[in-house]
Amino acid sequence: MRFGVVTFPGSNCDDDAYIAVTEALGAEGVRLWHKDHDLQGVDVVILPGGFSYGDYLRAGAIARFSPIMQEVIEHVRRGAPVLGICNGFQIACEAQLLPGALLRNASQMFVSEMVTVRVENAATRFTNRYTNGQQLRIPVAHGDGRFTIDDAGLQRLQDDGQVVFRYVDAGGRPTEHSNPNAAMDNIAGIVNARGNVLGMMPHPERAVDLRCGSGDGLALFESMLCAVAA
Amino acid sequence: MTRFRVAVHIVPRKGILDPQGKAVADALHSLGFGQVHDVRVGRQLVLEIEGDTSQDVSASVRAMCDKLLANPVTEDYEIAGVSPA
Numbered sequence: 001m002r003f004g005v006v007t008f009p010g011s012n013c014d015d016d017a018y019i020a021v022t023e024a025l026g027a028e029g030v031r032l033w034h035k036d037h038d039l040q041g042v043d044v045v046i047l048p049g050g051f052s053y054g055d056y057l058r059a060g061a062i063a064r065f066s067p068i069m070q071e072v073i074e075h076v077r078r079g080a081p082v083l084g085i086c087n088g089f090q091i092a093c094e095a096q097l098l099p100g101a102l103l104r105n106a107s108q109m110f111v112s113e114m115v116t117v118r119v120e121n122a123a124t125r126f127t128n129r130y131t132n133g134q135q136l137r138i139p140v141a142h143g144d145g146r147f148t149i150d151d152a153g154l155q156r157l158q159d160d161g162q163v164v165f166r167y168v169d170a171g172g173r174p175t176e177h178s179n180p181n182a183a184m185d186n187i188a189g190i191v192n193a194r195g196n197v198l199g200m201m202p203h204p205e206r207a208v209d210l211r212c213g214s215g216d217g218l219a220l221f222e223s224m225l226c227a228v229a230a
Numbered sequence: 231m232t233r234f235r236v237a238v239h240i241v242p243r244k245g246i247l248d249p250q251g252k253a254v255a256d257a258l259h260s261l262g263f264g265q266v267h268d269v270r271v272g273r274q275l276v277l278e279i280e281g282d283t284s285q286d287v288s289a290s291v292r293a294m295c296d297k298l299l300a301n302p303v304t305e306d307y308e309i310a311g312v313s314p315a
Contacts, residue, residue, distance in 0.1 A: 108253075148304055
């Protein structure tokens with residue numbers, strides 16, 4: 001079971017993701033370079049957080065055309081899994097691997113804090129070690145996290161169980177106050193229709209050990225392990 | 231081939247929440263410019279580009295906008311001017 005972690009110029013959570021899969025999860029990690037055309041036979045690709053290409057033009061807009069992304073798009077076409085975290089979510093949307101877009105937080109402020117998200121679909125290959133309605137403490141750190149999509153697209157996400165995580169308050173309610181960026185419908189993470197691409201703004205790789213404040217993100221990586229092993 | 235200078239305006243699509251535009255509209259209202267209905271804050275790109283005619287150049291820039299420069303989900307663009315550079 002091999003996890004590939006892509007490094008783009010400006011990625012800054014690639015180390016965290018690599019450590020999460022190797023040390024916390026105990027799986028094999030493979031470093032992938034944005035200029036390469038070779039995924040080195042990995043089972044899962046992780047597009048990590050950061051500021052690829054300085055977020056120039058739009059977050060993820062330039063990284064989406066890097067050589068490795070052409071291979072990642074092929075990997076997705078084969079039905080293989082991709083996890084996009086934060087900037088990786090933005091890149092996946094720009095590459096149209098996921099619907100919608102991530103816009104500047106409505107507050108116009110960068111948010112860096114622990115948030116609570118609720119698992120809305122525990123039947124995905126990324127969330128099968130959680131239960132529906134389970135609340136997770138996972139940090140966010142982003143300036144452009146306001147998930148936005150047209151009405152028809154939002155309806156499809158809701159109807160088809162593609163909303164995987166929502167921002168909620170401590171009581172489990174998706175309130176305006178618990179939504180750090182004014183994302184539509186409090187959406188923190190979605191999967192594509194085929195279920196093999198997950199994009200999420202919170203950073204599960206920063207929540208794999210109680211020493212970093214929460215271990216709630218580890219089960220996301222364990223879920224992928226189960227899904228690929230199954 | 232002639233060198234052209236092309237200006238492209240890219241703005242958040244109408245109906246998409248644009249907090250920056252709203253803040254500017256509120257500021258204009260407070261300054262007495264009550265006639266302002268809507269403000270959207272976007273960006274302008276200026277390209278210098280070779281082409282045979284301004285029509286060719288416009289077509290190329292439209293392709294660039296569709297592929298990279300504008301986000302088809304959230305932004306509208308307008309080629310605001312094509313002139314010899």
